[in-house]
Amino acid sequence: MIKKLVVFCLFMVISFASDATVEIVKRMDVLPKIAVQDASNSMVDLNFRRTFFKLIVGDLRVSSHFNVHDEYLQSSYEGGPIENFLSDKKVDMILRFKIEQTLNSMSANVKVINAKTGATTSENSYQLPDKKRYPFLAHKIVIDINAQIGAPSIQWMEQSVVFAKYVEAKKSEIIISDYTLSYQKTMVTGGLNIFPKWANKEQSAFYYTSYNGVEPTIYKLDLRDGSRRSVISGSGMLVCSDVSQDGSKLLLTMAPKDQADIYLYDTRTRKINKITDYSGIDVNGNFIDNDQRIVFISDRLGYPNVFAQGINDKNVEQMVYHGKNNNSASALNNYIVYSSREDKSEFGRNTFNLYLISTKTDYIRQLTATGENLFPRFAKDEDTVMFIKQFQNRSALGIIRLNANKTYHFELKTGKLQSIDW
Amino acid sequence: MSKLALTSLAVAVLVLTGCSQKSPEVDMTKDTGKMDTKSTVDDGMSALQKLIASLEANSKTIYFDFDKYNIRKDQQANIDANAALFNTQEAKGFSIKVEGNCDEFGTDEYNYALGLKRAKSVKDGLVAKGMVADRITVVSYGESNPACTDHNKACWDKNRRAEFKVLP
Numbered sequence: 073m074i075k076k077l078v079v080f081c082l083f084m085v086i087s088f089a090s091d092a093t094v095e096i097v098k099r100m101d102v103l104p105k106i107a108v109q110d111a112s113n114s115m116v117d118l119n120f121r122r123t124f125f126k127l128i129v130g131d132l133r134v135s136s137h138f139n140v141h142d143e144y145l146q147s148s149y150e151g152g153p154i155e156n157f158l159s160d161k162k163v164d165m166i167l168r169f170k171i172e173q174t175l176n177s178m179s180a181n182v183k184v185i186n187a188k189t190g191a192t193t194s195e196n197s198y199q200l201p202d203k204k205r206y207p208f209l210a211h212k213i214v215i216d217i218n219a220q221i222g223a224p225s226i227q228w229m230e231q232s233v234v235f236a237k238y239v240e241a242k243k244s245e246i247i248i249s250d251y252t253l254s255y256q257k258t259m260v261t262g263g264l265n266i267f268p269k270w271a272n273k274e275q276s277a278f279y280y281t282s283y284n285g286v287e288p289t290i291y292k293l294d295l296r297d298g299s300r301r302s303v304i305s306g307s308g309m310l311v312c313s314d315v316s317q318d319g320s321k322l323l324l325t326m327a328p329k330d331q332a333d334i335y336l337y338d339t340r341t342r343k344i345n346k347i348t349d350y351s352g353i354d355v356n357g358n359f360i361d362n363d364q365r366i367v368f369i370s371d372r373l374g375y376p377n378v379f380a381q382g383i384n385d386k387n388v389e390q391m392v393y394h395g396k397n398n399n400s401a402s403a404l405n406n407y408i409v410y411s412s413r414e415d416k417s418e419f420g421r422n423t424f425n426l427y428l429i430s431t432k433t434d435y436i437r438q439l440t441a442t443g444e445n446l447f448p449r450f451a452k453d454e455d456t457v458m459f460i461k462q463f464q465n466r467s468a469l470g471i472i473r474l475n476a477n478k479t480y481h482f483e484l485k486t487g488k489l490q491s492i493d494w
Numbered sequence: 495m496s497k498l499a500l501t502s503l504a505v506a507v508l509v510l511t512g513c514s515q516k517s518p519e520v521d522m523t524k525d526t527g528k529m530d531t532k533s534t535v536d537d538g539m540s541a542l543q544k545l546i547a548s549l550e551a552n553s554k555t556i557y558f559d560f561d562k563y564n565i566r567k568d569q570q571a572n573i574d575a576n577a578a579l580f581n582t583q584e585a586k587g588f589s590i591k592v593e594g595n596c597d598e599f600g601t602d603e604y605n606y607a608l609g610l611k612r613a614k615s616v617k618d619g620l621v622a623k624g625m626v627a628d629r630i631t632v633v634s635y636g637e638s639n640p641a642c643t644d645h646n647k648a649c650w651d652k653n654r655r656a657e658f659k660v661l662p
Contacts, residue, residue, distance in 0.1 A: 242639050262523035264638055267603070284522045288633065293520060300520055308613075309606045309634045325603055330614045330632050332607040353611060355603035369604055376604050397561070400602040413599075424599075447602055465645070490638070491602070 104164040104221065106132060107141040107187070111149035111170040124171060127210035127254060132167075135214060136476030137223035149181065156190035163187045167217055178203035182213050184220060194220055207254040224475075228451035233458070233469065233494040234259075234268040234278050237487035244490055246280055248295075251458070251494065253469060253482045259293060269312045269493050272319040278493070279303065279312040279322070290324070304337065304344075313356055316363045323347075323357035323366060334368055336383060347383060358403045367391060367403045378410050392429060394436055402457075404450035406431045409439070409457050411446050426459060428474070439472050440479065447491055460489045546660045549585050553658040556616050557651065560597070563611035565619050573616065576658065577623030590625075591659040592616045594634045595641070597650040609634030616656040631661075 108128050112121050125144055132138045141163055147155040149170045158166060166185040171178060180198045185191065196216060200209045211229040218226050233249045246260035246268045260268075263284035271277040277294045288310040290303040304310070308327030313334070315322055322337040324344075334348040334357040347366060348354040353376070356369040360380065367380045370388075376399040378392040392398055397413035407430055414423040426439040426448050439445075444462040451458065455475050461468040467489035468481040539547070554572035556565065565573060580590050594613030596605045613632035621627045642649035 238638060242635065244638065258519050260520045260522060262521040264635070265522055266638070282522050283633075283635070298520075308610050308632050309603075311603050311606070313603065325607070327607075327610055327632075330610065330617065332610055353604065353607040355607045369602075399604040411602075444599075 103137060103139040105139040105141060105162065106165040106167060107143070107145060107158055107161055107163040108132070109145045109147040109155065109166055109168040111147050111168050113170070113172065116171060116173060120173075121171065124169070124206060124210055127207055127252065128167065128169065128214060130252065131211055131214035131226075131229060132217075134229075134471060134473065134478075134480050135218050135223070135226045136473045136478055137218055137221065137226070138165075149183070151183075151185065151190075151192075153190070156185050157187055161187075165221075167213070169213065173203055176203060177201050178206060178209070180209060180213065182216075184217055204257075205255055207250040207252060211250060224455065225453065228453060228456050228494075231451065231494045232275050233492060234270060234275075235469075235492040236266045236268055236280070236490040237467070237484060238490055239487050242283070245487070246278075251469065251471060251482070253484060259295075267311045267313075267491050269315060271315060273317075279315070281310050281312070303339075308332070311355070314358045314366075316359055321363065323359065325355045325357065334366065348381065348388075349386070356400060358401065360403045360405075367401055367408055369399060369401060378408060391431070392427075394427065400447055402449045404454055407450070407454055409448040409450065411448055411459070426457070426472070428457075439474075440470075445470065447489075449492060449494060451494065458492060458494055460492060462488070542662060545584060546588070546662065549579065549588070549660045550658060552579055553660075556612075556619075556656040558612050558654040558656075560650075560654065561608070563608060563615050565615050570619070573619040574623055577620045577625050580620065580629075580658075580660075581624060585660070587662075588629075589661040590620070590630050591661055592620075592630060592632045593639070593657045593659060594632065595639050595653060595655050595657070596637045597653045598637050598640065598645075599650075606634045606636035609636050612654075612656050 108125055110121050110125050122144060129140055129142045132140045141161055147168060164187055166187050168183045168185060170181045178200045182196050183192050184194045186193050198209055198212065200206065215226055215229055229251060233251055234246065236244050236246050238244045242264045244264055244266055245258055246265050247256050247258050249256045260280060265280055265282050268278050268280040271279055271292055276296050277292055279290055279292050282289050282291055287305045287307050289305040290310055290312050291300050292303050293300045306326050306328055308330050309325065309332060311325040313323045313325055320339055322339060324335045324337050325332055326335050333346060333354045336345045336347055348368065350370060350372050353371045354368055357366045360367055365380055365382050367378055369376050370379050375396045378398050378401045379388050380391050381388045391408060392410060395412035398410050401408055401410035407428060409426060409428050411424050411426050414425055424444045424446055426445045428437045428439055445459055446462065447460040449458050455473065457472040459470045461470045461481055466483060468483040471480045553576050556569050556572055559566060579585060592613040594609035596609045610632060613634060617630045617632050620630060640653045641655065642652040
């Protein structure tokens with residue numbers, strides 16, 4: 073019954089939100105109310121159990137598909153007449169987890185209980201060989217319960233984020249994390265290493281630019297064996313902006329003649345083809361239309377804006393007719409998300425906002441209202457955008473759930489975010 | 495309902511491995527090829543290093559307006575002075591690297607490209623004053639190399655700049 077109700081309600085919401093550029097200003101608040109119970113043995117550290125609980129509650133909330141009762145509750149794993157109903161909480165569902173740890177690994181047993189009937193509707197067991205990655209386990213549990221109620225996929229929660237952060241002048245680090253920054257593993261240190269970009273869908277390798285040699289150099293770091301190889305070097309600036317769906321082609325911003333343009337690099341043949349050709353600035357290429365076209369940022373109108381052109385076609389199309397300083401963009405299918413400086417004044421510090429457009433309509437949707445919101449990147453679906461939020465000399469990862477019209481921030485404890493990919 | 499619950503009860507063992515990630519991390523300060531010549535002054539410096547440090551110290555930083563990469567009129571004299579400095583007999587044997595920098599606004603490729611255009615404008619200015627283009631390379635550090643870390647107009651003015659490195 074709950075599943076049917078949820079599916080119906082989500083269908084209503086999604087039906088009215090099929091165009092993501094249309095902002096939902098009024099929605100039915102009939103999401104299933106869920107409570108989370110910790111049934112772990114008391115031998116497991118209570119602080120860790122609470123941390124795990126908070127991750128699950130946070131994921132449920134970010135999914136935007138549940139009405140979350142966020143009180144920390146304990147129970148036995150088997151449950152009983154009171155624990156399986158939580159009548160005083162008036163919840164529809166209960167997610168009950170029991171975690172166990174060894175020296176390096178951890179496991180979890182998870183039950184989903186219909187709080188109206190007290191019956192267990194599903195039960196899963198999870199094994200995690202590296203317990204440091206426990207945030208991903210929490211995300212996986214929520215992805216599974218989300219799928220069980222028939223809600224739109226939140227598979228993106230499993231994606232790893234790779235980001236660069238400045239630690240001091242000309243020094244940065246590249247780190248892999250989960251989307252909440254709860255898990256972090258430093259992958260590259262020493263000198264200036266920036267613009268990391270996943271090399272494939274499996275996220276088994278990433279490209280990044282190092283400024284530690286004579287010239288900027290793009291390296292590929294393979295996470296499976298830790299190997300690193302040089303891909304290409306070039307003077308001026310060098311960035312891997314995007315990777316084709318099959319991982320065989322890269323969009324590079326290069327400046328072999330001191331002039332930033334966008335090039336196509338074939339990883340198999342190592343051939344390079346120049347795509348854009350303009351005496352000003354062309355950067356930030358993103359594949360669209362099944363890798364046959366690109367969107368990019370150019371100042372060819374005298375200010376940075378979003379344009380598109382074919383890989384083999386020199387005709388350039390202006391994509392955005394709003395704003396006078398649109399300096400970063402990301403594309404997925406028919407959608408483009410971009411950051412725009414609202415005020416050309418250098419004193420307007422809190423003036424970068426994100427906007428979403430569809431290539432099929434003229435509608436523009438403003439996604440943020442205040443602060444510096446930069447570097448937007450789509451998830452694998454069109455419903456979720458990640459971006460960099462700068463505030464009071466600190467940085468955060470932002471997550472926008474477009475259909476739910478909600479934004480979440482996850483603060484970086486140290487350093488300043490330079491770029492992200494996921 | 496309980497029957498439905500029982501029939502839908504499924505126990506699955508799911509193993510989450512993620513992508514196995516090797517450690518320790520890559521330290522790019524090791525085995526990354528030739529490093530830039532250091533310009534730090536210390537007692538152990540060779541005559542060559544002292545000359546390079548002197549040339550760098552005597553070069554004049556070029557400043558830019560917000561979101562611009564053209565050479566300001568008030569900066570032309572500094573371009574002229576730098577061209578004269580780098581064309582002196584003692585400096586002629588060196589290459590010059592022009593480093594373009596930006597203020598803290600923006601964390602994207604555009605900022606790095608803006609820094610590159612600033613470096614290129616300086617290079618063009620030096621060439622116009624008689625320097626050989628082949629002696630000059632350009633690089634952008636975007637917003638990664640602030641000269642000043644306060645958050646006010648005076649500081650941002652100092653960060654929108656091009657600086658010079660002298661290479662043997």
